[in-house]
Amino acid sequence: MELAQATAMLARTPKTLETLLTGLPPEWVHRNDGPGTWSAYEILGHLLHGEATNWLPRARMILEHGADRPFEPFDRLAMLTWERGPVDALLTRFTEARRASLDELSSHDLSASDLDRRGRHPEFGEVTLGQMLATWVVHDLTHLAQVGEVLARRYRDDVGPWRAYLPALDRVAEAE
């Protein structure tokens, strides 16, 4: 993993989601696939929550304490209890939070060898800063994919016989 490429990808995500979701009608942005599945709005909330409580806090922990102190567990479901507001406001908050995260990351002026610095995951044990940053990128991209699919399934019945060619319409939605 090359740090500059990873952070450049992370910097794209808010704009990509903004393009896809700004002003989208509630029937689209709040639809989910049943109990235990997430709407596009909730996925965006999950990403926003990660900015505040997951990625940078863990990077700080690695840089300050190494593997001596474990990360705080990340509450993947926190956003489900939030009061629902307009999606555009959530997009703005995510854009700002991501920018702040990347600014702070950049301020550490990390070298390639810093990516080998170790932290302690509460479940996995020792992990590296590089693994965590790669995970951040993957997490963005797979949640973007999840947004695309939950939006697509709004038209599951509308496509008629084409459903046979669109396996994603019948994929069990996962809240990853």
Place this chain on the structure above:
Amino acid sequence: MELAQATAMLARTPKTLETLLTGLPPEWVHRNDGPGTWSAYEILGHLLHGEATNWLPRARMILEHGADRPFEPFDRLAMLTWERGPVDALLTRFTEARRASLDELSSHDLSASDLDRRGRHPEFGEVTLGQMLATWVVHDLTHLAQVGEVLARRYRDDVGPWRAYLPALDRVAEAE
């Protein structure tokens, strides 16, 4: 399916893909998951090819000939034989082609009842214009999801133990 909502979603796709893919390094934009799977570049090519040969040609066939004449089969793999150019050029072509498609669709001034007009799919038999337009939207969104996942899998090994929490990294890539 509400026509204005469907076309508004179709109009978002080029910009969403542009945000995600413009200037992306070749190691990312051309990676695939092995034989029979598509890179982000190839998925974009598949979408571009559909503009020229699939969606509007079929809409025209429905509006001009109803169910009397079957659609031409769509060559899903045409883009795999194209000469590879810069992704930014392909994004520009897709943006222009999509705009032309939506302009032409808009010129037909379709009413809600037009969505019930029938055409003949070479395999499914009778289908409606509305089903075809819903399929177009779903096709965009599921291919956007596919792009997100093929990009994500570049870091399959880099994430270390987090792979256990990221099932999309081990999902068999499908060329849908």
